[in-house]
Amino acid sequence: MVLASAAPGIFSAGLDILEMYQSTPERCVAFWRALQDAWLNLYGSRLITMAAIEGHSPAGGCLLAMSCDYRVMAEGKFQIGLNETKLGIVAPFWFTDVMLNTIGHRETEKALQLGALYSAQQALSIGLVDKVVPLAEVMPTVEGELKNWLQIPAAARVITKTSMRKAVLDRLRSQKEKDAQFFADFINRDSVQKSLGMYIASLQKKKN
Numbered sequence: 001m002v003l004a005s006a007a008p009g010i011f012s013a014g015l016d017i018l019e020m021y022q023s024t025p026e027r028c029v030a031f032w033r034a035l036q037d038a039w040l041n042l043y044g045s046r047l048i049t050m051a052a053i054e055g056h057s058p059a060g061g062c063l064l065a066m067s068c069d070y071r072v073m074a075e076g077k078f079q080i081g082l083n084e085t086k087l088g089i090v091a092p093f094w095f096t097d098v099m100l101n102t103i104g105h106r107e108t109e110k111a112l113q114l115g116a117l118y119s120a121q122q123a124l125s126i127g128l129v130d131k132v133v134p135l136a137e138v139m140p141t142v143e144g145e146l147k148n149w150l151q152i153p154a155a156a157r158v159i160t161k162t163s164m165r166k167a168v169l170d171r172l173r174s175q176k177e178k179d180a181q182f183f184a185d186f187i188n189r190d191s192v193q194k195s196l197g198m199y200i201a202s203l204q205k206k207k208n
């Protein structure tokens, strides 16, 4: 399975910030449950999963990419990373766990505290992506890599993948409702709503 985007220049802009701003606790819980289930299915997928990152990939977009088995990113101006702290929010523990599994503890600690967004070359240097190529070569490169992976006996690959990812998946599975409630409480704090409001205004200002 290849994750790619139809939006030029944006692999994924992350979660819909407007869903987290001035929403109701009930809607927040439903929103979070949908995200949890999508992520559990992706990270736990038995399929070979590859990200064709042909544009920006902040926050939830970075989570999607990191949750794949292999990442190819376009060189140039695009950025990738978990930038949550810049929005005044905190990366959930399962976002953090996936990043830890991808780039290790020291790089994750720096990346998360700073809310760092990396260029493709920087992302390559810390292991956040596996390959950087010109934009037009992203999809052919993914397809070529996929052929390599498809040559591995499927049962052996799936057992290996499942055992490598089980602890992180089980950590969320065991506390889904608590995590959803925690998200709804956290996101509706006055201070967090204020930060999100300012961030939304800054996005709109950038456009004008």
Ligand SMILES: CCCCCCCC/C=C\C/C=C/C(=O)SCCNC(=O)CCNC(=O)[C@H](O)C(C)(C)COP(=O)(O)OP(=O)(O)OC[C@H]1O[C@@H](n2cnc3c(N)ncnc32)[C@H](O)[C@@H]1OP(=O)(O)O
Pocket (backbone or CB within 6 Å): 009, 010, 012, 013, 014, 015, 016, 017, 018, 056, 058, 059, 060, 061, 083, 084, 087, 089, 090, 091, 092, 093, 182, 183, 186, 187, 203, 204, 206, 207
């Ligand atoms: C103690 C533990 C507590 C734990 C509790 C858990 C709390 C944590 C909760 C959630 C985790 C959050 C994860 C996320 O994914 S948050 C989203 C982060 N995303 C971003 O920061 C990206 C913001 N967008 C951009 O930077 C840019 O839009 C871009 C680089 C992606 C693309 O730039 P450009 O091509 O120039 O497009 P525009 O900026 O003009 O955007 C077009 C349009 O789209 C709107 N928009 C962009 N991103 C989002 C988004 N993520 N959600 C909603 N809307 C978005 C943008 O505002 C423009 O809208 P318009 O003016 O109406 O056209």
